[in-house]
Amino acid sequence: MSVFNKTYFRPSTFFLVGIPGLEASHIWISIPFCIAYITALLGNSIVLFIIKTDQALHEPMYILLSMLAFNDIGFSSTIMPKLLGIFWFNSHEINFTACLSQMFFVHSLSAVASGILAAMAYDRYVAICYPLRYASILTNILIAKIGLAILIRAVIIIMVLPILIQRLHYFKSIVISHSYCEQIAVVKLAYGDTTPNNIYGLVGSFSIGLFDLMIIAWSYAMVLRAVFKIGSKDGRLKALSTCGAHICAILITYVPAFFSFLSHRFGQENIPPHIHIFLANTYVLLPTMLNPIIYGANTKQIRDRALRMFHHGTGHA
Template sequence: MLYPNSSSFTPTPFTLNGIPGLEALHAWLSLPFCSMYVIAMVGNCGLMYLICREEALHQPMYFFLSVLSSTDLVLCSCTVPRMLFLFWFNLREIDFSTCLIQMFFVHTFTVMESEVLMLMALDRYVAICYPLRYSTILTNPVIVKAGLVTFLRGAVLVIPFTFLTKRLPFCQSHVIPHTYCDHMSVAKISCGNIKINTIYGLTVAILIGGFDIFCISASYTAILRAVMSLSSAEAQYKAFSTCTAHISAIVVSYVPAFFTIFTHRFGGHTIPHHVHIIIANVYLLLPPTVNPIIYGVKTKQIREVVVRLLGGKRGY
């Protein structure tokens, strides 16, 4: 079936439905999401402030950590405030252009988070396997280029999402069963053929996730070999302890993300829709919330800076 120009079938505005089946609980559900958002904002802003303020933290590892924090801040800020307005004030309408912009930011910074975690794994690989060459390999120009490539790769791969969605006709429903504009959630309410959207979205997820996870796995395989070759158990523990925070961040980021991606495409009839929507929100909000806590607890240098600052304030 052929459709006329898709723009004539594009409703303005769309309606975000929140969490289907749990509309009566929106006010209660807003409490944990709001609490997590506040913790994420305070934690990531505090972490970026510490890294910027303390010269001892002006190292590649902490530069990548500050990029991760800024990515997390954008990722949760482009979804949570609108979700809270929906929960508190029943503000469900969203303009189609605004929906596409939100979609772009959500997916671009999701890709960026995966890339930054991969760069941090490579940083740990160089630090442990080539400690004497660490400062010469990871120079400032290399770090800046890595950060720029990280953003550009995410943006270039996500831009087609907006064009593939914009071409779709929306002639039957304009209600999005979600709290934000996710690519597949918007595409699924179209009356057109979304096969290309599905294939491209899954391809990007597999390519980026597969490539980044391969690099992370290869880095930690080499790290494990290097650590096991150390002479003493204390040296092994000290070397590998520098990676525990990053490993925890990887688990927190990838597990809910892949659950959401594959549920969208293969688990629609087996997993309750409200469960899927809750997980889709958690996977954007959980990493920004717990990453500053993980790195604050697990990273000795950051702990020492925090203790010194708090001790200095008590001294006054």
């Protein structure tokens, strides 16, 4: 590894370690990672297929869910093929441009997922607070515009991260102590003033996350206010049950991301490196794997259609 410990002028490749300190166990670690990735691909593909082929599901809530499923496939695929290559084939090298591309897609797709969850919270607010006007307020055209706005916001804000790294010419090492090209991990290798990188990364993350969490909090505050005005207990429970899957999705998305963000920026001295990396991978893999399971279990239309698919397939077998 001594060959890596020198000054580099804009290296052509980086060296991804994988899980630092656990290199000898990479094969065993790859098993749950691979299972999680296959589950994410299969589950989200089934959700997309069901929504696409069932005309009754071509409604705003399900269109947003299909956006989330499509994004989850892309999100998990930004890191898993390379990570499994590291685990199985010791394929540690990654081209400089490919590294910046991976960084862009990881952070931008994370921002898109956050925006979609905020849009889904607004959808639940309209559905519960204005049920008779739901179809006229949330049209498919409006949902398409919201989706486009979420995508444009993510691209514009996140594209600055790799641009700021390109202004850094000298690097202490090409060894990235991470399993993928995470922005902070790459910036720490650079010589020179990295203050703009650190400040923009912090401000960009907070601006997206805080804005989306404010929309989610406001939407559910309005939902709770409307629910408690419902006279019957059964009516309140039925209204709240429609939000259950979305609340679970919010928790499994934001909680791992929050802990990963804090541990990577403020817990370097107290938390072992492999814990940082596990948290960073968890915040990508856990939501993408569990979202289709959560929505499949809590959304009757998707659950029934999925059960019919498997029953039909089993019957033919």
